[in-house]
Amino acid sequence: MNPTRYAIVPKHPAAHLFEVTLTLTDPDPAGQRFALPTWIPGSYMVREFARNIVTLQAFNEAGRKVRIAKVDKQTWQAAPVKSGTLTLRYEVYAWDMSVRAAHLDDTVGFFNGSSVFLAAEGREDAPCIVEIKKPAGPAYANWRVATSLPEARGTKRYGFGEYRAQDYDELVDHPVTLGEFELATFKAHGVPHDIVIGGRTVNVDMDRLATDLQRICEAQIALFEPKSKEAPVERYVFMTQAVSDGYGGLEHRASTALICNRADLPVRGRPEMSEGYRTYLGLCSHEYFHTWNVKRIKPAAFVPYDLSRENYTSLLWLFEGFTSYYDDLMLVRSKSIGEVDYFGLLGKAVGGVLRGSGRLKQSVAESSFDAWIKYYRQDENSPNAIVSYYQKGSLVALAFDLAIRASTNHKKSLDDVMRLLWRRYGRQFYRGQPAGVGENDVKALIQEATGVDLGALFDEAVHGTRDLPLAELLAPFGVTLEPELGNGSGKPSLGVRVRSAADCTLAAVHDGSAAQKAGLSAGDVLVAIDGLRVTGANLDALLSRYLPGASVEVHAFRRDELRVTRVKLDGAEVVRYRLEAGDKARSAARTARERWLRG
Incomplete structure (x- = not known):
């Protein structure tokens, strides 16, 4: 032809x-x-x-x-x-x-x-x-x-x-990408990798970025090919567009397209690890992991892609969720971040899942299947109706990894599952043997790779809506999981999310919250609490003057109609979860934790 x-x-x-x-x-x-x-x-x-x-x-x-x-x-x-x-x-x-x-x-x-x-x-x-x-x-x-x-x-x-x-x-x-851009190149286990940064930037430390990404890429290559250290590409390109405010990435078979806040890029002469730079490295790690997991190891529904219509699969929790677990794990395994920072990222993920009541209504398998109409088309009710197959999927991966390690005395782990998927579905995908993972194959594949039948844990984690037993699973590793209140205080809450700091337009009203009980809805604009003007910027400060259970008068506009309602304030919201490795943990727990975090 x-x-x-x-x-x-x-x-x-x-x-x-x-x-x-x-x-x-x-x-x-x-x-x-x-x-x-x-x-x-x-x-x-x-x-x-x-x-x-x-x-x-x-x-x-x-x-x-x-x-x-x-x-x-x-x-x-x-x-x-x-x-x-x-x-x-x-x-x-x-x-x-x-x-x-x-x-x-x-x-x-x-x-x-x-x-x-x-x-x-x-x-x-x-x-x-x-x-x-x-x-x-x-x-x-x-x-x-x-x-x-x-x-x-x-x-x-x-x-x-x-x-x-x-x-x-x-x-x-x-x-x-076309235009003028900064460029750096490094080799990961012998394979050239390019870093391209477009957009207006100032004093970006390209050498540091190359060094950090080299460690991350080599850790991932070694995960899938521990003996040969063979990368799945002949060359790879990280291409980033730096903007004033943006975040996102999209995986491809030998490259990734990224967008980030230019302030998140490393600055020459400043060796500290900023939160923004850590987030950017996590994004790069996530998209690079996709080089194996979804670009070569694919669900059968994507073999081949039909780009004329939706391609349905219930497995995005595996392809996006497991990738979201490994992206930060690869940061700590490559020594880009430490244990404390990693536990902070895990705690943030736990909080992100447990804050939304949608987790009690939709499984990660259902979330995956409905991505086309729900996850990518979120509205004001999404926190009350859906769960993220990214965030909860990452916690499912964490639960499986901890359970496998504990069941096998750390002889097997989720790493073994990923390597089996790679050998069977990914390694030859672009070499004339394209095949995909079946919708109901994963449970058996985990058992084949590790000898562990996850049983009820798998069924509930993937197809159920109960919260994962993470505290119980973390305990053998000497790690505790505890909730943290907003700003560490007992200040009350309306149970809402506001759209911006400029005004107090409600972006979301959580199920069972004080605001919902009082009849407030997403789209309402709060203008006063007990006669004092409220904005998105000062809402927390106003509420901090009250105790949980207090009743306040709220003035709000719904469209052009002024509404006056009384709200009985909730107790403080749990905004994040704290994971801590106890200093007095048994030596066996410390060893288990070391094996988990170092691979």
């Missing part, structure tokens, strides 16, 4: 328009169909990328227009051409500053292939060649290209020119 050829150029950066051409030398003689994905793997929501195609035309080999018509929301049908090539030329509007789609202005360009490259139906297995062109004008003289797509002959690394992919799936699994 002849290659499908693409060319993409930032045609009008100020108008945020990419121009794409697609050329087929052997189009379907009955009339070629083209389609654009509706979603991007790793972000489980239908996003309708075709809505960003502004103009589209088709031409034959002589340059004459060929009739082409849209047949559904994402598909076009071209009229038959008697012989020769068929070329599409279309414009894509790119103004999504996230990791999921495409963005273009006069300072930076970024795109995922699923947002810009139409697929020629019936030719998805054909090789693809894409020419990435530099925008015209002297303002772009210093722009470069960052991508993990392999360069075609004659194209220099980071240069404009031709890149190649074995098929359409590979083409859309390598995002591209």
Whole structure:
């Protein structure tokens, strides 16, 4: 099958328009169909990328227009051409500053292939060649290209020119950053890894970032391949867009696209580990772990991806939740953070799950299946209706890991489960043996890998809604788990989450809370408590003047109607949980904890 050829150029950066051409030398003689994905793997929501195609035309080999018509929301049908090539030329509007789609202005360009490259139906297995062109004008003289797509002959690394992919799936699994960016390179067990930082930055310590990421990457490679230390890629690219306020990442087979607050990046001359930098390293660790867990070890429902519609699986708790467990665990195993910091992160995760009553109504398996309509489309009632397969999934992984270690006297662990999944499903995935994990296979796989039948713990953790017995599971490791009240005080609570510091608009009202009992709802704007003006910034300070159980008069607007209600304040909310390793723990517990945290 002849290659499908693409060319993409930032045609009008100020108008945020990419121009794409697609050329087929052997189009379907009955009339070629083209389609654009509706979603991007790793972000489980239908996003309708075709809505960003502004103009589209088709031409034959002589340059004459060929009739082409849209047949559904994402598909076009071209009229038959008697012989020769068929070329599409279309414009894509790119103004999504996230990791999921495409963005273009006069300072930076970024795109995922699923947002810009139409697929020629019936030719998805054909090789693809894409020419990435530099925008015209002297303002772009210093722009470069960052991508993990392999360069075609004659194209220099980071240069404009031709890149190649074995098929359409590979083409859309390598995002591209265009512009001026900072660059660092390191090797993890011999494999080159690039760090690309775009956006306006000041004094970023790229050497420190390379050193820290090298340790994290090598720890993960060694987890999956303890003997050979063989990475699953020939080259890997971390590409980050630094902004004033942002956070997110999306995994790909040999790279990740990240967005972060520029203040979170390490600063030259400041060796301390800031909370922001720790968060950024955790994000990098999470997306890198996906190189194995979901990009190669996949649920059977994703083999292959059907990018035209939702692909349902009840296993995202395994692929996202287990990844969320290992991302921070790899920080402590790589010595990027210490035990105390790690326990702080675990306590934050426990608090994040236990604060929402949705955990008592939805299992992580149900949360995974409904990601398309619930997790990625959250509203004001989400804390009361859903549980995060990321956060609770990470606690499920923690529970399984601790239970396996305790049952086998630390001879086996969750690491053994991940290695079995890798050997059976991941190692050969892109080498001609694609297979996926079945919806009901995980319990048996855990037993096969470790010899442990998790029994009721597995069933309740995955399909049930009761809280996990984490305190009991942590005890043999000499670790206690205790709740902490808000700000460490006994101040009362309304049981709400506010939208911003500027005003006191309620973003969420928790089940059974003082606010809900008084009839307050999400969207209400609190204006006064006992006659004193309230904002999102001073709400806690006002409430601190009262004792739990006190009755206060609240004035609030619902739409344009002023409401007055009395609220009986709740006791202090538990905002986080404290994990502590006791100094007097038995030596066996200390040894068990060391084996867990050091791998």
